[in-house]
Amino acid sequence: KAGVTQTPRYLIKTRGQQVTLSCSPISGHRSVSWYQQTPGQGLQFLFEYFSETQRNKGNFPGRFSGRQFSNSRSEMNVSTLELGDSALYLCASSGAKGGSYNSPLHFGNGTRLTVT
Amino acid sequence: GQQVMQIPQYQHVQEGEDFTTYCNSSTTLSNIQWYKQRPGGHPVFLIQLVKSGEVKKQKRLTFQFGEAKKNSSLHITATQTTDVGTYFCAGPMNNNAGNMLTFGGGTRLMVKP
Numbered sequence: 001k002a003g004v005t006q007t008p009r010y011l012i013k014t015r016g017q018q019v020t021l022s023c024s025p026i027s028g029h030r031s032v033s034w035y036q037q038t039p040g041q042g043l044q045f046l047f048e049y050f051s052e053t054q055r056n057k058g059n060f061p062g063r064f065s066g067r068q069f070s071n072s073r074s075e076m077n078v079s080t081l082e083l084g085d086s087a088l089y090l091c092a093s094s095g096a097k098g099g100s101y102n103s104p105l106h107f108g109n110g111t112r113l114t115v116t
Numbered sequence: 117g118q119q120v121m122q123i124p125q126y127q128h129v130q131e132g133e134d135f136t137t138y139c140n141s142s143t144t145l146s147n148i149q150w151y152k153q154r155p156g157g158h159p160v161f162l163i164q165l166v167k168s169g170e171v172k173k174q175k176r177l178t179f180q181f182g183e184a185k186k187n188s189s190l191h192i193t194a195t196q197t198t199d200v201g202t203y204f205c206a207g208p209m210n211n212n213a214g215n216m217l218t219f220g221g222g223t224r225l226m227v228k229p
Contacts, residue, residue: 033217043159043204043219045211056214090158101208101217102147104161 001026004093004108012114018079021111025072025093031055032074033105034066037088046089049074081115088112118142118209122220130228135195137223139188139205146208148181148188149217154201162190195227 005024013019025032034046045058049068066076072093078085088110096103119142129135139148147166151159163172165181165188172179178191188205202222209218 035219042221043206045216045218048216056211056216058211058216092159101215104149104164105151105159105217106161107158109158 004091004106006089006091006108006111008111009109010112010114012116013081014116015081015083017081018077019081019113020075020077021089021091021113023074023076023091023093023108025074025091026095026106029093029095029106030072031094031096031103032068032072033092033094034074034076035090035092036060037090037110038086043090046076078113083115086113086115118211118218120205120207120209120218120220122205122223124223125221126224126226128226128228129195131197132194135192135199135225137190137203137205137225139190139220141186141207141209143209144185146185148185149206150179150188150190151204151206151219152201153204153222157201159204192225195225197227197229199225200227201225 007022031050033048036044047057047066048055052068063079068074090107090110092105092107094103121140149164150162153159163179168185169183170181176193180189202224204219204222206217206219208215
Protein backbone atom coordinates (compact mmCIF):
# COMPACT_ATOMS: atom_id res chain seq x y z
CA LYS A 1 0.00 0.00 0.00
CA ALA A 2 1.26 3.48 -0.78
CA GLY A 3 1.81 5.70 2.21
CA VAL A 4 0.50 9.17 2.91
CA THR A 5 1.57 11.58 0.18
CA GLN A 6 1.99 15.28 0.76
CA THR A 7 2.71 17.90 -1.86
CA PRO A 8 4.65 20.02 -2.27
CA ARG A 9 7.63 19.00 -0.10
CA TYR A 10 9.00 22.51 0.16
CA LEU A 11 7.43 25.92 -0.25
CA ILE A 12 8.73 29.46 0.12
CA LYS A 13 6.19 32.25 0.40
CA THR A 14 6.23 35.88 1.44
CA ARG A 15 4.22 37.49 4.20
CA GLY A 16 0.63 38.21 3.25
CA GLN A 17 0.42 35.51 0.61
CA GLN A 18 -1.73 32.42 0.91
CA VAL A 19 -0.78 28.79 0.48
CA THR A 20 -2.54 25.48 -0.16
CA LEU A 21 -1.06 22.17 0.89
CA SER A 22 -2.28 18.81 -0.33
CA CYS A 23 -2.49 15.39 1.31
CA SER A 24 -3.48 12.01 -0.11
CA PRO A 25 -4.15 9.46 2.63
CA ILE A 26 -3.47 5.76 2.58
CA SER A 27 -6.01 4.03 0.39
CA GLY A 28 -9.10 3.18 2.42
CA HIS A 29 -8.36 5.66 5.19
CA ARG A 30 -11.12 8.20 5.64
CA SER A 31 -9.68 10.19 8.54
CA VAL A 32 -7.10 12.86 7.81
CA SER A 33 -5.47 15.02 10.49
CA TRP A 34 -3.15 17.96 10.07
CA TYR A 35 -0.39 18.98 12.46
CA GLN A 36 2.02 21.89 12.58
CA GLN A 37 5.52 21.10 13.81
CA THR A 38 7.93 23.80 14.96
CA PRO A 39 11.05 23.55 17.13
CA GLY A 40 9.48 25.72 19.82
CA GLN A 41 5.92 24.37 19.97
CA GLY A 42 6.37 20.75 18.93
CA LEU A 43 3.50 18.98 17.20
CA GLN A 44 0.33 21.04 17.34
CA PHE A 45 -3.03 19.69 16.16
CA LEU A 46 -4.69 21.77 13.45
CA PHE A 47 -7.80 19.83 12.45
CA GLU A 48 -9.21 16.44 11.56
CA TYR A 49 -11.50 15.51 8.70
CA PHE A 50 -13.56 12.39 8.31
CA SER A 51 -15.81 11.70 5.33
CA GLU A 52 -15.57 15.33 4.17
CA THR A 53 -16.61 16.73 7.58
CA GLN A 54 -14.35 18.57 9.98
CA ARG A 55 -14.49 16.54 13.15
CA ASN A 56 -12.32 18.69 15.37
CA LYS A 57 -10.21 21.83 15.25
CA GLY A 58 -7.18 22.88 17.24
CA ASN A 59 -6.37 26.25 18.69
CA PHE A 60 -5.30 28.07 15.52
CA PRO A 61 -6.62 31.30 14.04
CA GLY A 62 -9.23 31.29 11.30
CA ARG A 63 -6.50 31.90 8.71
CA PHE A 64 -5.93 28.16 8.87
CA SER A 65 -8.61 26.17 7.12
CA GLY A 66 -8.99 22.83 5.48
CA ARG A 67 -11.28 20.58 3.54
CA GLN A 68 -11.63 17.00 2.50
CA PHE A 69 -12.87 15.64 -0.79
CA SER A 70 -15.04 12.63 -1.49
CA ASN A 71 -11.93 10.54 -2.31
CA SER A 72 -10.56 11.41 1.19
CA ARG A 73 -7.82 13.63 -0.19
CA SER A 74 -7.43 16.73 1.94
CA GLU A 75 -6.12 20.22 1.53
CA MET A 76 -5.22 22.85 4.06
CA ASN A 77 -5.04 26.53 3.34
CA VAL A 78 -3.28 29.29 5.19
CA SER A 79 -4.22 32.82 4.23
CA THR A 80 -2.39 36.07 4.97
CA LEU A 81 0.83 34.26 5.86
CA GLU A 82 2.89 35.46 8.82
CA LEU A 83 6.55 34.78 9.58
CA GLY A 84 5.46 32.59 12.49
CA ASP A 85 3.67 30.24 10.11
CA SER A 86 7.04 28.87 8.99
CA ALA A 87 6.89 25.23 10.00
CA LEU A 88 6.69 21.63 8.89
CA TYR A 89 3.06 20.79 8.15
CA LEU A 90 2.30 17.13 8.60
CA CYS A 91 -0.71 15.25 7.40
CA ALA A 92 -1.66 11.93 8.95
CA SER A 93 -4.28 9.41 7.98
CA SER A 94 -6.00 6.83 10.11
CA GLY A 95 -8.13 3.83 9.34
CA ALA A 96 -10.27 4.48 12.41
CA LYS A 97 -14.00 4.79 11.89
CA GLY A 98 -14.30 6.54 15.22
CA GLY A 99 -11.98 9.31 16.34
CA SER A 100 -8.46 9.11 15.00
CA TYR A 101 -7.22 9.85 18.51
CA ASN A 102 -7.69 6.20 19.45
CA SER A 103 -5.87 4.73 16.48
CA PRO A 104 -2.35 4.90 15.09
CA LEU A 105 -1.64 7.82 12.81
CA HIS A 106 0.29 7.32 9.57
CA PHE A 107 2.17 10.49 8.76
CA GLY A 108 3.30 11.82 5.40
CA ASN A 109 6.73 13.34 4.84
CA GLY A 110 5.35 16.81 5.41
CA THR A 111 5.49 20.13 3.62
CA ARG A 112 8.17 22.49 4.86
CA LEU A 113 6.81 26.01 4.56
CA THR A 114 9.12 29.00 4.85
CA VAL A 115 7.58 32.45 5.08
CA THR A 116 9.91 35.38 4.36
CA GLY B 117 -5.46 23.19 29.29
CA GLN B 118 -4.86 19.47 29.10
CA GLN B 119 -1.26 18.60 28.42
CA VAL B 120 1.16 15.78 27.80
CA MET B 121 4.66 16.39 29.15
CA GLN B 122 7.82 14.50 28.38
CA ILE B 123 11.19 14.43 30.07
CA PRO B 124 14.00 14.77 29.40
CA GLN B 125 13.97 17.08 26.40
CA TYR B 126 17.37 15.83 25.25
CA GLN B 127 19.54 12.85 26.09
CA HIS B 128 23.07 12.09 24.96
CA VAL B 129 24.19 8.51 25.55
CA GLN B 130 27.18 6.42 24.62
CA GLU B 131 26.34 3.56 22.29
CA GLY B 132 25.49 0.55 24.42
CA GLU B 133 24.05 2.56 27.31
CA ASP B 134 20.38 2.40 28.23
CA PHE B 135 17.90 5.22 27.67
CA THR B 136 14.53 6.07 29.19
CA THR B 137 12.01 8.77 28.36
CA TYR B 138 9.02 9.57 30.57
CA CYS B 139 5.62 10.85 29.63
CA ASN B 140 3.07 12.41 32.01
CA SER B 141 -0.47 13.46 31.29
CA SER B 142 -2.59 15.98 33.15
CA THR B 143 -5.59 13.65 32.76
CA THR B 144 -6.33 9.94 32.65
CA LEU B 145 -5.83 8.59 29.16
CA SER B 146 -7.82 5.92 27.35
CA ASN B 147 -4.64 4.92 25.53
CA ILE B 148 -1.13 6.18 24.90
CA GLN B 149 0.82 5.97 21.67
CA TRP B 150 4.54 6.28 20.99
CA TYR B 151 6.13 7.59 17.82
CA LYS B 152 9.71 7.97 16.59
CA GLN B 153 10.88 10.71 14.28
CA ARG B 154 14.30 10.35 12.68
CA PRO B 155 16.19 13.58 11.86
CA GLY B 156 14.66 15.05 8.71
CA GLY B 157 11.87 12.50 8.77
CA HIS B 158 8.29 12.24 9.90
CA PRO B 159 6.81 10.61 13.03
CA VAL B 160 6.41 6.86 12.70
CA PHE B 161 4.04 4.92 14.93
CA LEU B 162 5.75 2.50 17.30
CA ILE B 163 3.11 1.16 19.66
CA GLN B 164 -0.18 1.76 21.44
CA LEU B 165 -0.87 0.87 25.08
CA VAL B 166 -4.42 0.60 26.33
CA LYS B 167 -4.57 -1.27 29.63
CA SER B 168 -3.60 0.00 33.06
CA GLY B 169 -0.13 -1.30 33.98
CA GLU B 170 0.44 -2.68 30.50
CA VAL B 171 3.99 -3.53 29.45
CA LYS B 172 4.94 -4.28 25.86
CA LYS B 173 8.29 -5.10 24.33
CA GLN B 174 9.66 -4.63 20.85
CA LYS B 175 13.16 -6.11 20.71
CA ARG B 176 15.28 -3.69 22.81
CA LEU B 177 12.35 -1.29 23.45
CA THR B 178 10.10 -1.66 26.50
CA PHE B 179 6.95 0.41 26.83
CA GLN B 180 4.95 0.81 30.04
CA PHE B 181 1.59 2.38 30.80
CA GLY B 182 1.09 3.47 34.39
CA GLU B 183 -1.47 1.97 36.74
CA ALA B 184 -3.39 5.26 36.86
CA LYS B 185 -3.14 5.59 33.06
CA LYS B 186 -1.61 9.05 33.44
CA ASN B 187 2.01 8.23 32.74
CA SER B 188 4.09 6.09 30.45
CA SER B 189 7.70 5.31 29.74
CA LEU B 190 9.85 4.02 26.92
CA HIS B 191 13.09 2.25 27.80
CA ILE B 192 15.73 1.29 25.25
CA THR B 193 18.31 -1.27 26.30
CA ALA B 194 21.82 -1.05 24.87
CA THR B 195 21.25 1.85 22.50
CA GLN B 196 22.53 1.72 18.95
CA THR B 197 23.19 4.55 16.50
CA THR B 198 20.03 3.51 14.66
CA ASP B 199 18.03 4.58 17.74
CA VAL B 200 18.87 8.24 17.09
CA GLY B 201 15.78 10.40 16.75
CA THR B 202 13.02 12.10 18.71
CA TYR B 203 10.56 9.96 20.63
CA PHE B 204 7.06 11.30 21.17
CA CYS B 205 4.27 10.06 23.34
CA ALA B 206 0.71 11.02 22.47
CA GLY B 207 -2.66 10.63 24.13
CA PRO B 208 -6.26 11.57 23.36
CA MET B 209 -7.39 14.80 24.96
CA ASN B 210 -10.46 16.97 24.74
CA ASN B 211 -10.22 20.61 23.72
CA ASN B 212 -13.93 21.45 24.07
CA ALA B 213 -14.33 21.05 20.33
CA GLY B 214 -13.78 17.33 20.56
CA ASN B 215 -11.06 14.79 21.09
CA MET B 216 -7.68 14.96 19.45
CA LEU B 217 -4.38 13.17 19.73
CA THR B 218 -2.11 15.42 21.79
CA PHE B 219 1.64 14.97 21.52
CA GLY B 220 4.25 15.48 24.19
CA GLY B 221 7.20 17.73 23.43
CA GLY B 222 9.38 14.76 22.59
CA THR B 223 12.74 13.49 23.83
CA ARG B 224 15.60 13.84 21.39
CA LEU B 225 18.03 10.94 21.70
CA MET B 226 21.59 11.30 20.47
CA VAL B 227 23.90 8.28 20.51
CA LYS B 228 27.69 8.59 20.42
CA PRO B 229 29.33 5.66 18.61
